[in-house]
Amino acid sequence: MTDRMRLKTVFFIALLSVAINSAAQELPTGDLLIRNATVLTVTNGTMENTDVLIRDGIIAAVGEQLNAPQDTPVIDATGMYVMPGIIDAHSHIGISNVNESSAPVTAQVSVGDVLNPYSIAIYRALAGGVTASHVMHGSANVIGGQNETIKHRWGLLDPDELRMAGAPRTIKFALGENPTRVHGRGNNKRPASRMGVEYVLRETFAKAERYREAWAQYEEDVKTNPRAIPPAYNSQLEIMADILNGDIMIHCHSYRADEILMLLGVLEDFGIDQITLQHVNEGFKIAPELAEFGATASVFADWWGYKFEVYYSTAYNAAILTRNGVLTSINSDSGELNRHLYHEAAKSQKYGDLTDDEALALITINPAIQLGIGDRIGSIEVGKEGDLAIFDRHPLSIYAINQKTVVDGIVYFDIEEDADDMRLIVDPESTVDTAVIHSHEDTHQCLYEGSLDLYDFLESN
Amino acid sequence: MMSLLYSLLTAAVLLIPPSSWKTDTVTALTNARIITITQGTIENGTILIQDGTIIQIGTGVDIPEDARVIDLEGLSIYPGMIDSGTQMGLVEVGSLPETRDASELGDLSPQMKALTAVNPNGVAIPVTRVSGVTTVLTVPSGGMLPGQAALINLHGYTPQQMFAGFEGVVLRFPATGRRGRFDSRSEEDIKKAADEAMKKLNDTWNSAELHQRIDSTYQARPEDGRRPEYVPSMEALRDVIRGDQTLIIHVNTSKDILAAIEWVQTRGIERVLFSGLAEGWRVADKIAEAGIPCLVGPVLSVPTRQSDRFDKAYKNAGLMHAAGVKIAIRSDDTANARNLPYHAGFAAAYGLPLEEALRAVTINPAEFFGVDDRLGSLEVGKEATFFVADGDPFETATTIHHVFIAGYEMPMESRHTQLYEEFLQRTPGLHMHNQD
Numbered sequence: 092m093t094d095r096m097r098l099k100t101v102f103f104i105a106l107l108s109v110a111i112n113s114a115a116q117e118l119p120t121g122d123l124l125i126r127n128a129t130v131l132t133v134t135n136g137t138m139e140n141t142d143v144l145i146r147d148g149i150i151a152a153v154g155e156q157l158n159a160p161q162d163t164p165v166i167d168a169t170g171m172y173v174m175p176g177i178i179d180a181h182s183h184i185g186i187s188n189v190n191e192s193s194a195p196v197t198a199q200v201s202v203g204d205v206l207n208p209y210s211i212a213i214y215r216a217l218a219g220g221v222t223a224s225h226v227m228h229g230s231a232n233v234i235g236g237q238n239e240t241i242k243h244r245w246g247l248l249d250p251d252e253l254r255m256a257g258a259p260r261t262i263k264f265a266l267g268e269n270p271t272r273v274h275g276r277g278n279n280k281r282p283a284s285r286m287g288v289e290y291v292l293r294e295t296f297a298k299a300e301r302y303r304e305a306w307a308q309y310e311e312d313v314k315t316n317p318r319a320i321p322p323a324y325n326s327q328l329e330i331m332a333d334i335l336n337g338d339i340m341i342h343c344h345s346y347r348a349d350e351i352l353m354l355l356g357v358l359e360d361f362g363i364d365q366i367t368l369q370h371v372n373e374g375f376k377i378a379p380e381l382a383e384f385g386a387t388a389s390v391f392a393d394w395w396g397y398k399f400e401v402y403y404s405t406a407y408n409a410a411i412l413t414r415n416g417v418l419t420s421i422n423s424d425s426g427e428l429n430r431h432l433y434h435e436a437a438k439s440q441k442y443g444d445l446t447d448d449e450a451l452a453l454i455t456i457n458p459a460i461q462l463g464i465g466d467r468i469g470s471i472e473v474g475k476e477g478d479l480a481i482f483d484r485h486p487l488s489i490y491a492i493n494q495k496t497v498v499d500g501i502v503y504f505d506i507e508e509d510a511d512d513m514r515l516i517v518d519p520e521s522t523v524d525t526a527v528i529h530s531h532e533d534t535h536q537c538l539y540e541g542s543l544d545l546y547d548f549l550e551s552n
Numbered sequence: 553m554m555s556l557l558y559s560l561l562t563a564a565v566l567l568i569p570p571s572s573w574k575t576d577t578v579t580a581l582t583n584a585r586i587i588t589i590t591q592g593t594i595e596n597g598t599i600l601i602q603d604g605t606i607i608q609i610g611t612g613v614d615i616p617e618d619a620r621v622i623d624l625e626g627l628s629i630y631p632g633m634i635d636s637g638t639q640m641g642l643v644e645v646g647s648l649p650e651t652r653d654a655s656e657l658g659d660l661s662p663q664m665k666a667l668t669a670v671n672p673n674g675v676a677i678p679v680t681r682v683s684g685v686t687t688v689l690t691v692p693s694g695g696m697l698p699g700q701a702a703l704i705n706l707h708g709y710t711p712q713q714m715f716a717g718f719e720g721v722v723l724r725f726p727a728t729g730r731r732g733r734f735d736s737r738s739e740e741d742i743k744k745a746a747d748e749a750m751k752k753l754n755d756t757w758n759s760a761e762l763h764q765r766i767d768s769t770y771q772a773r774p775e776d777g778r779r780p781e782y783v784p785s786m787e788a789l790r791d792v793i794r795g796d797q798t799l800i801i802h803v804n805t806s807k808d809i810l811a812a813i814e815w816v817q818t819r820g821i822e823r824v825l826f827s828g829l830a831e832g833w834r835v836a837d838k839i840a841e842a843g844i845p846c847l848v849g850p851v852l853s854v855p856t857r858q859s860d861r862f863d864k865a866y867k868n869a870g871l872m873h874a875a876g877v878k879i880a881i882r883s884d885d886t887a888n889a890r891n892l893p894y895h896a897g898f899a900a901a902y903g904l905p906l907e908e909a910l911r912a913v914t915i916n917p918a919e920f921f922g923v924d925d926r927l928g929s930l931e932v933g934k935e936a937t938f939f940v941a942d943g944d945p946f947e948t949a950t951t952i953h954h955v956f957i958a959g960y961e962m963p964m965e966s967r968h969t970q971l972y973e974e975f976l977q978r979t980p981g982l983h984m985h986n987q988d
Contacts, residue, residue, distance in 0.1 A: 211858045214862065215854065215862045218862040218863070268647075375971065375972075375975045376975055376978075378975070378978070379978060379981045379982040380982065383982055393888060393890075393891070394887075394888070395887055395888075395968075396644075396645060396646060396675075396676060396886070396887030396888075397645070397646035397647060397887065398645060398646060398647040398648070399645050399647070399648055402645055402675070403967070403971070404967075404968070404971075405967065405968040405969075405971035405972055405975075406968050407968060407969075407971065407972035407976070410972070410976075411972065411975050411976050414976060426854060427852065427853060427854045428852075430854075430862070431852065431898070434894065434898075434948060437948035437949060438948055440948060440949040441948055441949055441950070441951065442968070442972070443972065487948065487949065488947065488948070489894060489897035489898065489900075489901060489946050489947050489948050490897070490900065490901040490947075491901070492901060492902070511859075511860065511861035512859040512860075512861075513862075514858055514859060517859075525729065525730055525739065525742075525857070526728075526729040526730065526804070526805040526806075526830070526831060526856040526857055527729060527730040527731075527735070527856055527857070528727070528729045528730065528731060528804045528805070528828075528830055528856060
């Protein structure tokens with residue numbers, strides 16, 4: 092390569108990166124003034140007769156009788172309740188594949204590569220007041236793929252525009268019945284037991300440590316020896332090394348107390364101090380241990396009984412964890428449940444008497460913290476992103492109906508204005524919009540996944 | 553140590569009968585708001601029960617001196633909620649075949665009886681009843697004619713003690729819709745399968761009608777005729793054809809609902825209930841015209857079509873009611889049949905009048921199942937099957953304080969409450985002993 096060519100290349104790359112950056116910055120944001128609402132800030136209590144002003148997608152002011160530039164769109168929310176946009180910490184919507192179940196360790200894959208902005212499930216989530224989802228790889232593998240945190244910007248057609256730029260990287264792990272069924276019993280490959288699950292974790296982390304050491308040694312050697320030979324590049328161990336370095340957050344599908352304690356032991360041995368346990372139906376049994384470790388929990392409100400590892404469950408799980416000092420969220424894992432997470436959160440009042448703010452935190456600020464975005468969304472505070480849901484009643488009431496959902500200051504769902512049919516694309520080959528009778532099994536996507544290699548994602552049709 | 557003791561104690565509690573008082577003693581529930589469903593709401597009312605039956609209800613009721621009195625000031629009494637579609641007692645752990653007794657082999661097994669396989673000690677039973685759901689239809693699910701559903705009360709030590717007086721033959725009507733997300737058959741394959749299933753159903757029904765005629769002839773003059781061949785599946789259908797037993801038809805898409813209405817009318821089947829009805833709203837006027845009562849649900853469900861408005865499943869029950877269809881609501885769940893009030897609550901939020909939503913989980917299903925002389929409302933002479941709540945039972949935060957089933961006061965305990973009691977403040981906590 093001549094110097095000139097090199098210069099050209101550098102110039103081209105620079106141009107390209109400017110283009111990419113500006114594309115990222117060009118995501119639409121809005122100005123909005125919401126007047127006279129009951130504002131459920133979650134972190135600063137409830138404020139009556141209060142306005143919320145959003146400018147350029149960011150909450151600019153919360154208070155009484157706010158002033159805004161003349162052309163700011165105004166929503167009169169008299170008699171309504173404004174809450175932070177709901178965050179689903181465990182979802183599989185908006186992707187065209189869920190599981191790369193070909194091996195017990197697939198850290199190198201990412202569901203961010205299969206985002207599908209046409210999935211009607213994204214709009215339906217918005218209708219339930221959900222503004223962001225942690226879209227996860229499935230639970231077939233001990234170490235599954237990387238997840239993606241998305242914002243529900245319905246109507247933007249570039250998959251990249253769904254991503255919540257800057258959200259920390261996360262990865263899916265899974266313990267117990269799913270990986271042992273898929274690989275052990277399904278494919279005669281470790282793990283076939285919870286012993287094997289621990290072994291797979293330890294073996295993979297140990298290899299990653301060696302890999303990281305080898306690269307560190309090479310970086311050292313190459314300073315003095317330009318002919319030093321680098322270690323073989325390994326895409327999987329690159330990701331595992333990033334986990335060891337604290338650059339990727341682990342979200343681990345887990346149910347039983349014993350397997351969770353095992354995981355905490357492994358993490359401790361490899362110097363990892365961050366973990367969010369997903370489902371964690373038996374978390375209540377080891378709440379003191381979870382609190383001591385600093386682990387957080389993302390649970391179902393009341394799902395149990397669908398398999399043996401959730402037979403000894405209690406709907407009081409969220410309350411027990413919360414009262415023992417474990418930061419807890421309630422998630423859906425379902426394209427049906429995610430539409431009424433506000434109702435799922437309210438169940439923590441029936442099962443354990445959580446306060447309104449504690450119950451709302453389960454679906455707002457707590458999942459935000461678990462996804463490393465607690466400083467950006469999850470509560471109504473000046474400086475945070477303008478993601479809100481506006482309900483006609485207190486959202487913890489069964490009779491509450493979400494009226495409008497706002498993402499980045501833009502109204503993406505409006506119960507009055509939206510058409511019945513909100514599809515972005517219609518399959519030209521289909522003569523009819525075939526009816527699908529959904530069963531609990533397929534709306535609850537994680538429960539049985541792993542027994543199915545291929546997701547026939549009808550939502551993308 | 554404490555937790556071990558606690559476990560032993562709770563185990564002991566469960567071994568003694570739920571009611572430590574005799575049921576022939578009069579129990580008076582006083583100062584309550586009584587939502588009778590059929591005879592209005594009584595403020596500051598009293599219900600007297602004896603031997604499992606409501607013997608008096610109203611204000612100014614004389615309370616016998618030796619009566620056991622439960623003061624319910626500030627609380628409300630509702631008739632026990634009835635879930636018109638579950639697999640209670642038939643399925644213990646969803647993914648474990650050894651614990652599932654809902655399906656027999658083959659497509660045609662209408663002689664199978666769900667009541668036979670009901671496990672009175674299913675862990676979901678107390679979990680469900682402490683939420684005020686006292687009575688459920690438990691439904692077999694294998695093949696086209698999977699067997700006979702049974703209405704059961706959620707208390708009793710044998711299936712017979714639990715039996716609430718109704719059984720119905722289940723027909724899963726040939727379906728043209730997709731069975732779920734993973735059903736990737738082509739439209740042609742779906743239609744072909746539905747056509748084949750329809751032919752099979754009609755062939756079966758022709759045989760059953762013939763069998764019924766032969767049997768009727770034989771019964772009328774046994775000396776002249778030959779007893780029909782022993783075909784148990786045909787015998788099970790015979791009672792439906794004669795109008796002595798109800799046929800519960802599971803049907804969901806609009807096209808299938810219309811086909812089912814036509815089939816029922818062609819066959820002249822007298823006692824029919826529809827169940828499911830995910831697209832009932834699309835053809836609600838036709839269902840109303842046919843006068844077939846519907847067990848609708850689950851309400852908490854996604855729309856059947858991508859083109860449908862996001863809230864169509866929530867609105868379905870209300871739209872059907874508005875068109876004149878008689879409805880009950882079902883959860884179509886087992887472990888979480890306790891969520892029946894939330895299915896009804898969502899239907900109410902999305903257009904079903906609140907009063908009708910209450911009827912849809914009480915008196916309506918009682919009437920559909922022909923047990924409204926025993927269940928479904930609070931009236932003198934009916935079974936003392938009700939619950940006491942501190943507010944609207946559909947509201948999520950409402951607490952249920954007492955549950956009575958046929959006069960027996962249920963312990964307000966289940967696996968879920970027991971684990972809460974034991975683990976809210978676990979002993980030992982983090983350390984086996986204080987380590988100051």
